[in-house]
Amino acid sequence: MSMDPGAQRATFSVNAALVVAGLLVLLALAAPLIAPFAPDAIDLAGRRAAPSSVHWFGTDDLGRDLLSRVLYGARVSLAIGILAAALTVALGAGVGMVAGAAGRWIDALLMRIADAILAVPRLPLLMIASVIVRPGVPVLILLVAAVSWMETARVVRAEVRSLVTRGFVEAAHAMGVKPLMSLWRHILPNVIPTLVVATTLAVGRSILLESALSFFGVGVQPPTASWGNMLYQAQSTMATEPWLALFPGAAILISVLTVNSLGERLSISRIGVRAS
Amino acid sequence: MLLLRRVAQSIPLLLIVSVLVFALLHAAPGGPLAIYLENPGVRPEDIERLRKALGLDQPLSIQYVRWLSAFITGDWGFSLSDGRPVAQRMLERAPATLELAGASLIVALLAAVPLGIVSAVRRGRWVDRVSGVIALAGVSLPVFWFGLILQLTLAIGLGWLPSSGRSAVFDSGFVDRIRHLILPATVLAAVHAAAWSRFLRSSMLGVLSQRFILAAEGRGVPKRAVVLRHALRNAAGPLVTIVFMDAALLVSGAVVTESVFAWPGLGALFTEAIVRRDYPVLMAFLMVTSAAVILLNLVADLMHRALDPRVA
Numbered sequence: 001m002s003m004d005p006g007a008q009r010a011t012f013s014v015n016a017a018l019v020v021a022g023l024l025v026l027l028a029l030a031a032p033l034i035a036p037f038a039p040d041a042i043d044l045a046g047r048r049a050a051p052s053s054v055h056w057f058g059t060d061d062l063g064r065d066l067l068s069r070v071l072y073g074a075r076v077s078l079a080i081g082i083l084a085a086a087l088t089v090a091l092g093a094g095v096g097m098v099a100g101a102a103g104r105w106i107d108a109l110l111m112r113i114a115d116a117i118l119a120v121p122r123l124p125l126l127m128i129a130s131v132i133v134r135p136g137v138p139v140l141i142l143l144v145a146a147v148s149w150m151e152t153a154r155v156v157r158a159e160v161r162s163l164v165t166r167g168f169v170e171a172a173h174a175m176g177v178k179p180l181m182s183l184w185r186h187i188l189p190n191v192i193p194t195l196v197v198a199t200t201l202a203v204g205r206s207i208l209l210e211s212a213l214s215f216f217g218v219g220v221q222p223p224t225a226s227w228g229n230m231l232y233q234a235q236s237t238m239a240t241e242p243w244l245a246l247f248p249g250a251a252i253l254i255s256v257l258t259v260n261s262l263g264e265r266l267s268i269s270r271i272g273v274r275a276s
Numbered sequence: 277m278l279l280l281r282r283v284a285q286s287i288p289l290l291l292i293v294s295v296l297v298f299a300l301l302h303a304a305p306g307g308p309l310a311i312y313l314e315n316p317g318v319r320p321e322d323i324e325r326l327r328k329a330l331g332l333d334q335p336l337s338i339q340y341v342r343w344l345s346a347f348i349t350g351d352w353g354f355s356l357s358d359g360r361p362v363a364q365r366m367l368e369r370a371p372a373t374l375e376l377a378g379a380s381l382i383v384a385l386l387a388a389v390p391l392g393i394v395s396a397v398r399r400g401r402w403v404d405r406v407s408g409v410i411a412l413a414g415v416s417l418p419v420f421w422f423g424l425i426l427q428l429t430l431a432i433g434l435g436w437l438p439s440s441g442r443s444a445v446f447d448s449g450f451v452d453r454i455r456h457l458i459l460p461a462t463v464l465a466a467v468h469a470a471a472w473s474r475f476l477r478s479s480m481l482g483v484l485s486q487r488f489i490l491a492a493e494g495r496g497v498p499k500r501a502v503v504l505r506h507a508l509r510n511a512a513g514p515l516v517t518i519v520f521m522d523a524a525l526l527v528s529g530a531v532v533t534e535s536v537f538a539w540p541g542l543g544a545l546f547t548e549a550i551v552r553r554d555y556p557v558l559m560a561f562l563m564v565t566s567a568a569v570i571l572l573n574l575v576a577d578l579m580h581r582a583l584d585p586r587v588a
Contacts, residue, residue: 116292119569120562123528125300127550128558132303208418212532215420216547231421238424239432249421256416264412 017262024255028074037065039072039225048241058243060233066244070251073225078255080141080210080226085202087145089195092152097191099153100160101183111157114150122147123212130218140219144206152198156191163187200263204256211252227252282577286570293566294347298340301559347563353556357548362560366542372442373530373541379457380464380526381519387469392476392515397503399481407473414470419529423463423536431459440538460537464529468522475518479511513583520576524569 027034036056043063051058057066099110117125129143163169164187172182213219214228215235222229227248234244312318312326327333331342346353352362391411395404431439438456483489484507492502527543534543542561549557 112288113292116289116296119289119524119573120293120296120566121524121527121531121569124531124546124558124562124565127531127546128300128562131550131553131558132300204416208416211418212420215418215532216535216550218550231418231424235424238428242428245421245424245428249418249425252418252421253413253416256418257413260416261412 011265013265014262017258017265020254020258021262024074024258025078027071028078031068031071031075035065035068035071037068039068040064040223041068048237050241051243057247058241060230060241060244061237066230066247069225069230070227070247073227073230073248074251074255076137076220076224076226077207077210077228077252080137080144080220081203081207081255081259084141084144084148084206084210085199087141088148088202088206089152089199091145091149092198093156093188093191093195095149096153096156097160097183097187100157101164101179101187103161107157110153114153117147118150120147123209126209126213127216127218130213137220137224140210140213144209148202148205148209152195152202155194155198159191159194160187163190197263197267200259200266204259204263207252207256207259278581279578282574286574289570290567293570294344294563295340297559297562297566298343300562301555302336302339347560352560355549355557356554357552357557362556365545365557366560366564369540369542369545372539373534373543376457376460376464376534376539376541377526377530379461380468380529383461384465384468384472385519387465388472388476389515391469391473393480393503393508395473395477396480396484396507396511399477404477407477411470411474414466417466419463419467419532420536422466423460423533426459426463427536440536442540460533460539463536464526464533467525467529468519471522472515472518476511476515479514480507483507483510513580516583517576517580520572520579523572524565527565527569 031039036054041064043059045063046055046059047061047063049055049059049063051066055065055067057070059065060069095110095114099107126143126147129147130140133139133143135143160183169182169186172186173179177185210219210226211228211231214226215232217229217232220226220229222233230248231245234241234248238245312323331339334342350363352366354360355362355365358365391407395407398404427439431437437459439459442456443452480503484503489502489506492506493499497506530541530543531546532543533539534541535547538544542565545557546561548554549561
């Protein structure tokens with residue numbers, strides 16, 4: 001099958017983004033093997049050291065090696081990003097499919113709830129929830145998903161509503177296939193491309209949300225390192241030790257940029273349909 | 277008639293939001309009095325007295341109705357950190373936030389509109405691809421980090437601009453006001469500028485592929501006029517809608533930006549309230565900003581209909 005240059009370029013970018021994403025996950029997984037120091041090894045003699053050949057990213061106010069902390073922080077930040085995104089999309093797909101297939105008041109009710117949560121500014125809502133719940137990492141993942149599922153639900157609902165009027169679904173219905181079975185067998189497979197794009201974009205947004213929460217000191221709590229709470233700690237001494245702010249932030253930017261470009265390219269390369 | 281129907285539709289939304297906000301607060305261990313429970317200096321019998329005085333011993337449904345009716349009439353309770361009325365504290369902070377939001381709107385549009393137009397006209401060329409990459413980076417930026425980096429380089433490092441605050445102590449002239457605005461407005465604008473430029477691009481591309489554009493070109497209308505007068509006018513409608521729809525995002529951005537740049541607005545008030553567990557302020561903030569978002573979405577919808585008669 002021949003592809004036009006645009007689609008070819010998109011496929012190349014998808015592959016490139018996948019390689020970078022895979023590399024990031026690999027670095028996170030391999031942190032204990034490749035980190036030059038333990039992430040919490042305190043060295044009071046070598047505090048606040050600028051980047052050098054020993055400490056590539058420098059050290060923090062307790063003399064902890066920043067490169068090691070960024071690598072270990074990747075485990076926390078990426079895990080939250082990926083798991084929260086999976087949960088977000090699962091929730092959104094569930095709500096969207098139920099709303100789209102059930103129609104009538106169930107649809108109206110679910111969509112009004114989605115609209116209402118969308119109207120509440122996401123970060124402040126999450127910050128208040130975190131202040132109240134004081135979550136550990138697993139609960140943090142739940143909270144991020146709880147304020148993020150609505151967009152997916154809307155898109156999935158719209159697709160389901162157009163799918164249920166299509167011939168093959170109506171035919172299945174006429175042949176006596178139960179609605180739930182039809183939802184699973186005929187509708188879900190057709191929604192999956194949308195869900196893939198939604199998941200990649202949700203990974204980026206979840207990473208950003210976690211980092212913002214931790215930046216305000218209400219997300220991942222020290223001594224566990226996440227990129228966000230490293231920036232929280234870096235903020236006060238930024239003028240004298242800028243490397244403390246530079247590297248964790250760059251790690252966030254690179255990760256989010258990777259998954260966002262993956263999501264954008266995936267949505268272009270597939271039959272020109274863009275998920276909004 | 278349409279206006280009435282749309283307004284009526286946003287009322288249930290506001291009610292759901294209010295239930296959500298109320299439930300959130302009462303999910304807190306100790307409820308609204310949590311701050312006192314943590315304070316060993318406050319005796320249990322005092323807490324009990326407060327609970328009665330504030331009506332917290334009543335059933336939740338009654339508390340909700342009371343809270344909501346008080347809220348609607350402008351009685352937003354008292355701040356736990358300084359005892360002043362919440363409404364008064366928020367009103368004091370509102371001008372700074374509106375100033376920042378207005379400035380960032382201008383910055384975002386100044387960046388997004390030319391970028392979007394040029395990318396659409398030069399589709400697939402290097403300008404389009406570069407602006408695509410910039411836009412992708414813009415929506416992927418951790419806002420607070422972008423703020424810290426700008427502060428570090430332009431303010432602390434080069435000393436070109438003040439690093440924080442709304443105005444200097446001594447020199448508070450117009451120029452000084454603008455100088456203080458530049459960094460926070462840029463940071464707050466970044467995400468929007470990135471998203472809007474790509475949105476305008478695709479909306480322009482949609483218009484440019486239509487027949488009336490071809491017809492105008494065929495009549496010999498200069499390219500510039502085709503793009504600006506014919507295409508942009510049609511593509512602007514959806515952009516205006518998106519600008520208003522992004523209000524919720526703007527609020528989240530303001531919380532971050534104001535905190536990084538010590539900008540004395542509502543966002544900074546919110547983060548102070550987070551640190552002090554000042555629940556009445558937190559509740560009022562969520563209610564007011566959500567209501568504003570719903571209102572702006574309504575405006576977006578109505579403007580979209582006004583700008584484009586084809587929308588039924």
